[in-house]
Amino acid sequence: MLVTQENLAVVAHGKGDLRLDALPEPTPAADEAVLAIAYGGVCGSDLHYWMHGAAGESILRDPLVLGHEIVGTVLLAAADGSGPSVGQRVAVHPATPGDDGETPFPDDRPNLSPAGTYLGSAARIPHTQGAFARRVALPSRMLRVLPEGLDLKLASLAEPAAVAWHGVGQAGDVRGKRVLVIGAGPIGALVVAVLKHHGAGEIIASDLHELPLAVATELGASRVIDARDPDAIAGVHADVVIESSGTVPGLASAIRGAGRGGRVVMLGLQRSGEVPALLSLAITRELTLVGSFRFADEIDAVIEALADRSLVVDAVLTHEFPVEQALDAFAVAGDASRSSKVLLSFDPEDHGSPEERGAS
Structure with a gap:
């Protein structure tokens, strides 16, 4: 296995405190x-x-190499003969x-296993x-x-799209149904794409920013709603709502936008601890709330x-940066008004100027 570049991480x-470290x-x-x-x-x-310095209840206590949405090529196959061979391209x-x-x-x-990593x-020490x-090196x-x-x-979108696919699966059969997606960031946008794939009848997306709404439209949303318009959201009467923002206002909008007897999938991870919710409305409408x-x-x-x-998910990819510009990449990824999915490129031969493709 010949390597010529330092193992930048x-x-x-x-x-x-985000750093670029050279790993062994x-x-x-x-x-x-x-x-x-x-x-x-x-x-x-x-x-x-x-x-x-934390993601929910997972608190950073030691330096952590980030990243789980990854693809690459096998440089060295597993010694026990399991898995792919050298040169094969893989997702993780x-x-x-x-x-x-x-x-x-x-x-x-298995995603609910209590000791999973x-x-x-x-999450663990x-x-x-x-x-x-x-x-x-990965199993x-x-x-x-x-x-x-x-x-x-x-x-590279396989992992987040699988999160969206699972969330849509929690809604049951969506064929022909009216579905409201709260939050059109990368996961919400991928939810729209999966709903389109699964045959949803009408897909409505809400968000605070123009760019994610434009991405959602390109991926199959039939109409979009400004998240600051509660009356418009309440008027949807959706058969299914998929809450993808992970915010308290988003959860309230999800319950308001659900029709009587509807189903609300809580896909966005809420903050830890107690979270206020419109439970009286959920009860009187006989809503089904599922995580x-x-x-x-x-x-x-x-x-x-x-x-x-x-x-079809191409529109989710809005930016690409070489790993050397990770700080810039994270800054752009943290601004929902500017970006959807931001990629880091680890290929030293593909380090040109960052690619920015607007989704308008």
Whole structure:
């Protein structure tokens, strides 16, 4: 395995302290492959670790390599013969389910396992290091070989699209239904795309900013609503609402926008602790409120749909920066009025000027 560039990584050292660190070359276990990372998508949790030193109840206590939305190429195959071979292009399923031996959870829902870990997460000590680095060693079971013809840049959306796919799945059969999406950031935009793929009858998206609403329209939303217009949201009477903002006002809008007997999927992660909600309205309308957390194996269906182009998500990709400009990338990703999904490029041969494609 010949390498010529230092193993540059994006590391959160504390609140407001994001650094580019040179890591040692990865030393893989027998069941691990070494990947050359091509692209990594900046997620909301990455932004929270940078801006707040925590993502929900996951508090940063030690330096953490960020990143879990990643694709790359196998540089060194796993020594035990498992997983893909050298040269194969892969996406990554970043979860490791874990049973704590005490807390019950459904066997068919590994995303709910109580002792599970996720790449780039400070939920446990020691932290689970992420993969925003030029070269990383990862268990071969995490790797999903990409079909021929599926572009690596597009495949970088497989992980967040799987989150959206799982959230839509929590809504049940959406064919022919009127669906309201609260929050049209990267996950909400991907929800719109998945709803289009799944045959929703009418898709309405709300947000505070013009750019995410334009992205949602390009991905299949039939109309959009300014999130500051509660009367317009209340007038939707949606069969299904998918709350993707993870905000208290967003949750209130989701309940207001749901029709009687409707279903509200809480996909956006709310702040920790008690959160106010319009429960009297949910009760009198007999709404069904259901949570959605990460995903199980939906990433496999997403990769197939991306490859055959039945799932169209291109408009979500608005910016690309070389890893050396990670601080700039995070600043842009943290401004919802300027960006949807921001990618980091780890390929030293692809470090031109940042690509910015407006979604207007």
